Amino acid sequence: MSRRPRVLHLPKWYPHRYDDQDGDFVARHVAAIAAHGGADGALLFATVARGPLPGLIDAEEDFTGPIPTLRYYYRAAPTGLPLLDKPLKLLLYFWCLGRGYRRLRRHWSGQQPDLVHVHVLLRTGLFAWALRVSRGIPFIITEHWTLYLPERAAGISALRRVLTRAVVRRAAALHTVSDGLRRAMAVLGFVNARSVVIANVVDTELFRPIPSFPHSPIPPFTLLHVSAFHDGVKNISGVLRVVARLRAAWPGLRLRIAGYGPDEPKLRAYAAELGLLADGTVAFLGKLLHVAVAAEMARATALVSFSRAETFGCVLLEARASGCPVVATRTGGVPELFEPENTFGLLVAPDDEAALESALTRIVAKAVVFDPVRLRADAAARCAPAAVGAAFGALYRAVLAR
Structure with a gap:
């Protein structure tokens, strides 16, 4: 032709x-x-x-x-x-x-x-x-x-x-x-x-590391979650429970949640019930433009995803392009994005809150470190x-x- x-x-x-x-x-x-x-x-x-x-x-x-x-x-x-x-x-x-x-x-x-x-x-x-x-x-x-x-x-x-x-x-x-x-x-x-x-x-021109916001292990430690609010699939409530347990050991810990969807009122109420809103541990950011999501990723200590089902997970690679490590679940197509194991982030089993707590602790404590340059290079080659x-x-x- x-x-x-x-x-x-x-x-x-x-x-x-x-x-x-x-x-x-x-x-x-x-x-x-x-x-x-x-x-x-x-x-x-x-x-x-x-x-x-x-x-x-x-x-x-x-x-x-x-x-x-x-x-x-x-x-x-x-x-x-x-x-x-x-x-x-x-x-x-x-x-x-x-x-x-x-x-x-x-x-x-x-x-x-x-x-x-x-x-x-x-x-x-x-x-x-x-x-x-x-x-x-x-x-x-x-x-x-x-x-x-x-x-x-x-x-x-x-x-x-x-x-x-x-x-x-x-x-x-x-x-x-x-x-x-x-x-x-x-x-x-x-x-x-x-x-x-x-x-x-992945828009690798938009999602990229920002030198003025280097990833830092010192407080406040900022975790980021980005998704549609369908809690049965995304298990945001599980993330909230884990963060509620972590804040005692890491008083400066912050979780910023970007997104929108049908379960948002229920999740806001649950965060309030856990006392996560009153002390500022959790902030719901609402629906963000992609440029705002990119800025959040460049600032975050890590992106956390606790999905029960995921075919790819665009936000996982957007975070990678931003030089931000990821803690995610071994489900669907996610594991193949994280090979070799522990090179681009940490994986845990779906619904295993103890494993999620351990993985987030390792990253916040800088027990494991990921190279932002390598993270970005892999995302650019793939996406x-x-x-x-x-x-x-x-x-x-x-x-x-x-």
Whole structure:
């Protein structure tokens, strides 16, 4: 193919009018591919509205930027009758994608995409499969979702398993963000003859050490946690309990928590119950822009993640790019990011609060030291936009050549 291929991106999650950080890791993949993947892309996204709409659907169609981006929103309760609304919302979803696809065809002067890139299953993959059957357009799948990990896989319905197995097998390639996720999907029967692992993107220009804030073992010792507040998965309450025990030995200890989500009120109340807010040990920072997160990471003694399920963990590599060591859990794809053992941080078992307390004590006491230069070099090699975009470009060329 002499010209640059046209790639249609179909994400399940993507930043939108109600949440500008939802699926931002997908947005970084799309941007890296556009800049370094040698392809011309367009993005088509549909999601349920979180507020009133003037009609059944509303559209944001932007053809002015480097990546034509079409976002569609449909009503959460079209009729107000739950038994009717669930299938009707599914129909509205596919109607939005069909409308967007026709708009992009017109934008491309009647030409169709050469390749469809699905980001996170399942409805996105069903639409891509339909395009393959009706128009002969190959599709590839990128998967990030912790749903497929052993800790959560019991929640996958029988119908979803059948459909996911069929869609994955018919894709031209399956990309996962970690080998742990690829193996977990294979156990469930979600396999593809062409499987590749490509990392998530880290903005290595933004996330970097700041010389004016050197990592220091002297008080106050600042731990940082960054996540969506889904406590059942992220186990932030476990971090709070460990910090409550540590503060007696380390009076200057501080935990700064950045993020937002449905469990925030419960977690704030729990921190208050443990006495962590009254004495300033814990501070909830709320939703932060990436530039503010980068500044927090550059100042922190360590980033702490106590997740029960994690396919990659972008914040773990963002901290690494900032020269900040990490204490995280051995779950999903995390261990492969920390090889050789104890080179880039410390790992503990999920829910093992005693091990987390011991690991954090070792870092605060400077019993173990990590080289910020080595941390950053590894993150840049794995996750810089140019490296990730070029890897996707190679995958596209291999698929289209076949």
